Amino acid sequence: MEEKTNNSSQNQDKRIAMFTPHADPLAQLGSQESGGQNIYIRSLATELDKRGWSIDIFTRWDEPHKKSVSLMGKRSRVIRLKGGPAKYVPKNQLFDHFEELYSNFLNVIDHQNPYSLFHGHYWDGGWMAIKACRQFSKPFVENFHSIGMIRFKTKEKYLKNQNERIFIEKRTALEKEIIDRSSIIISLSETEKNDLHSLYEAPLEKITVIPGGVNLKQFTKIAKEKAREKLNINKDNFIILYVGRLEWRKGIGTLITAIKLLKSEVPNLEILIVGGKIYGRQKNFSDFKEYQRLLKKTEEEGVKEIVHFKGRIDHVQLPLFYSVADVFVVPSYYEPFGLVALEANASQVSVIASRVGGLQTTIKDGETGLLFEPRNCLDLKEKILKLYTSKDLAEKITKNAYENVKKNYSWTNIADKIDQIYKSLINRNKQ
Numbered sequence: 001m002e003e004k005t006n007n008s009s010q011n012q013d014k015r016i017a018m019f020t021p022h023a024d025p026l027a028q029l030g031s032q033e034s035g036g037q038n039i040y041i042r043s044l045a046t047e048l049d050k051r052g053w054s055i056d057i058f059t060r061w062d063e064p065h066k067k068s069v070s071l072m073g074k075r076s077r078v079i080r081l082k083g084g085p086a087k088y089v090p091k092n093q094l095f096d097h098f099e100e101l102y103s104n105f106l107n108v109i110d111h112q113n114p115y116s117l118f119h120g121h122y123w124d125g126g127w128m129a130i131k132a133c134r135q136f137s138k139p140f141v142e143n144f145h146s147i148g149m150i151r152f153k154t155k156e157k158y159l160k161n162q163n164e165r166i167f168i169e170k171r172t173a174l175e176k177e178i179i180d181r182s183s184i185i186i187s188l189s190e191t192e193k194n195d196l197h198s199l200y201e202a203p204l205e206k207i208t209v210i211p212g213g214v215n216l217k218q219f220t221k222i223a224k225e226k227a228r229e230k231l232n233i234n235k236d237n238f239i240i241l242y243v244g245r246l247e248w249r250k251g252i253g254t255l256i257t258a259i260k261l262l263k264s265e266v267p268n269l270e271i272l273i274v275g276g277k278i279y280g281r282q283k284n285f286s287d288f289k290e291y292q293r294l295l296k297k298t299e300e301e302g303v304k305e306i307v308h309f310k311g312r313i314d315h316v317q318l319p320l321f322y323s324v325a326d327v328f329v330v331p332s333y334y335e336p337f338g339l340v341a342l343e344a345n346a347s348q349v350s351v352i353a354s355r356v357g358g359l360q361t362t363i364k365d366g367e368t369g370l371l372f373e374p375r376n377c378l379d380l381k382e383k384i385l386k387l388y389t390s391k392d393l394a395e396k397i398t399k400n401a402y403e404n405v406k407k408n409y410s411w412t413n414i415a416d417k418i419d420q421i422y423k424s425l426i427n428r429n430k431q
């Protein structure tokens, strides 16, 4: 980018730099490259912008056709920095591009009107925030979104083999440094807070739990018959839906085996798997590999005819997909938060989720959804059957969950809390 970014007319006290190298908030969602973190930052920055904050969101330039700067809201921007090739780079290769990203950050910012606070996202954004916070002596807020040691332990527990050891060691060392250097850590759930404390010795008083949210205007109930007509789905089928990235830790394999067990007991069963850049010329290599693995599994389990891989669907189209479903399943082995559960709650479809991470907070077993033991296909099958046979239970949990998201998970509430954190850190830094 040749020009300096110039927002000098803006109130210096309300200028924030966010760092999210691998997750462009304006990217299309639903592949390896982009998911919950992207939508979290997009939603949060949009709300903070309404409260008068000018947020510059620095991300890695990962596609040649993208603009170097895109405007967001009235006064915020997404700024794309050169750092490595202008294409998708797997996260374990990002370390190689940090220095270039940071020097390009320094090249584009307005040094006369610097930022009053840095907000890092994930460990790659945390790396940049550490550098900026040191150089400019400003506070630093961190959101991990996911933590390396849990990811590592989950893989070790279920897969036994562990081929990422060197990368995970590097990542967790950086995560420890981020914990030390940050002024405050925003955790998406109590589970994550406890994990940061027990595994990384993060001081509890440094961690504030603020969950993710859902756009209640976008995710609303659409009449099931109408939605099915639009998507050309048989009105008599029992539809189970999955939405999310195609990644081993999402547990789609467990769902496929549960479907095999369920098939003889539920006629007209149909499963929709939404997510993954798996079709067309733009397909993502890792998504496609996982899709091939899962497709093979559907063949082995004898359910290929009833499991349909829909590929990545635009976020704006998703309310229609949620609305066709009888049951929404989140079968993850590890899930730091799981925005999709809230989207399903808001769309008023019953949710079954595995008892892991943030899902244990958003879904109260028997009240706002059903929980099952991660990787236990029999348990999952039984929970689906429970909802299939009891309309009353399905209606009860769906209604409770809808009330719960309306009350606790709007982006307005979440942005209010983060607005307060920014203000108090900035004031403290001035004293």
Ligand code: UDP
Binding pocket: 029, 030, 031, 034, 035, 036, 037, 039, 243, 244, 245, 274, 275, 276, 311, 312, 313, 314, 315, 316, 318, 337, 338, 339, 340, 341, 343
């Ligand atoms: N998503 C989407 N299209 C897809 C698949 C997923 O828009 O084809 C969105 C989904 O609606 C959700 C996000 O990607 O907002 C996934 O977030 P989540 O927290 O569930 O998972 P993560 O990506 O953080 O692992």
